[in-house]
Amino acid sequence: MKKEITVLSLFDGMSCGQIALKKTGLKVGKYFASEIKKHAIKVTKENFPDTIHIGDVTKVSYNDGILFTENENYECEIDILIGGSPCQDFSRLKINDERSGLNGSKSSLFFHYLRLLKEINPKYFLLENVFMKKEHSDELTKYLGYDFVRINSNLLSFQNRDRLYWTNIPNVTVPDDKGISFQDFKDTEFDYCSKFKTNKTPSRILMYEKQCPNVTYRKKINCLTCKQDRRNNSGLIDFDGFCRYLTTRELELAQTVPLDYTKCLSKNQAQDVLGDGWTVDVIAHIFSFIK
Numbered sequence: 001m002k003k004e005i006t007v008l009s010l011f012d013g014m015s016c017g018q019i020a021l022k023k024t025g026l027k028v029g030k031y032f033a034s035e036i037k038k039h040a041i042k043v044t045k046e047n048f049p050d051t052i053h054i055g056d057v058t059k060v061s062y063n064d065g066i067l068f069t070e071n072e073n074y075e076c077e078i079d080i081l082i083g084g085s086p087c088q089d090f091s092r093l094k095i096n097d098e099r100s101g102l103n104g105s106k107s108s109l110f111f112h113y114l115r116l117l118k119e120i121n122p123k124y125f126l127l128e129n130v131f132m133k134k135e136h137s138d139e140l141t142k143y144l145g146y147d148f149v150r151i152n153s154n155l156l157s158f159q160n161r162d163r164l165y166w167t168n169i170p171n172v173t174v175p176d177d178k179g180i181s182f183q184d185f186k187d188t189e190f191d192y193c194s195k196f197k198t199n200k201t202p203s204r205i206l207m208y209e210k211q212c213p214n215v216t217y218r219k220k221i222n223c224l225t226c227k228q229d230r231r232n233n234s235g236l237i238d239f240d241g242f243c244r245y246l247t248t249r250e251l252e253l254a255q256t257v258p259l260d261y262t263k264c265l266s267k268n269q270a271q272d273v274l275g276d277g278w279t280v281d282v283i284a285h286i287f288s289f290i291k
Helices: 016-024 038-047 107-120 134-144 248-254 267-276 280-287
Strands: 005-010 028-034 061-063 066-068 073-075 080-083 124-130 148-152 162-167 237-239 242-244
Touching (some): 005 107, 016 280, 124 134, 134 162, 248 267
Antiparallel strands (some): 066 073
C-alpha cells in the first residue's frame, strides 16, 4: 500500500469511513465523497474540510484513470472503494411484501456501487448493509464475489447494531467483545429543557414497550435510527417523572464517533445523520487488516 491512499466513498453520509481510516492510522491523500444529504455534508465539511465532494453517485464514473463527476473530473488511482448502499428495501422492519431487495427504488442504488467497483477495480473494497433475508444477502454475495462478515456493533460499543460487511480485505475476523455497557456512559447531568424531548409520564414507557423499549438499566441500547420515536428505536430512559430520548452525546458514543462531531447540527439533524452512519470502531477494526 502506498504511503498515502486515495479513497472513494459512496453514500458517504457524515464520513464515518474517514474517521475510521484516521483511527487505523492509514494516511489518506485524497478522499472523494459521494453524498447528497445536506446535513451529512455539513458535518463532513466541518470535521474534514479537505474532503472532495463529488455529488450524486448516479453521475459518477471512472475510466482510464479519470474519475468523472457531475462537477469536475479528477485524474487519480483509487486504492479503496467504500460505502453503505441504502438499506430500506432490505430492512427486516418492513413487512414481507415491502422487502423488495434490489428491486426497490432505494436499495437498487447498490448497482451503482457495483458498477464503480468494476470500473475502478481498486485494491480493496468494503460494502456495508443491514442484516437481511438470506436470499438477498446471497444475491449481494454473488454480485460482489466475496462473502460477508457479520458483526454486531455491541461487541465494540453499547449499541445493538447487526450489520453485514462485504470486503476483499484479507483475513477479517469478528472482533472480541469489549463488554461495553451503556450504564457506564449514560448522561445524568444536562440542560433538561434544551436537550430532551419528553413524554408526559413514565407510564408512556409501557405504551411504547415494543417499539420504544425502556433501556434505562440495560447494558445495551437498541439500534440507532434516523428518528428516535420510530419503531425499534434506540430506546427511552426514565428521567425525573418523564421519559427521555438519548442525548446527542450518547448518540455519538453509541456510534463511537468523536464527541461533538455533530455539534454543527441541531439535535434532530444530528440524530438523523448518526442514525444513517456507521459504527466507527467496527469499520476501524476491518481496516486494521489492511497491511
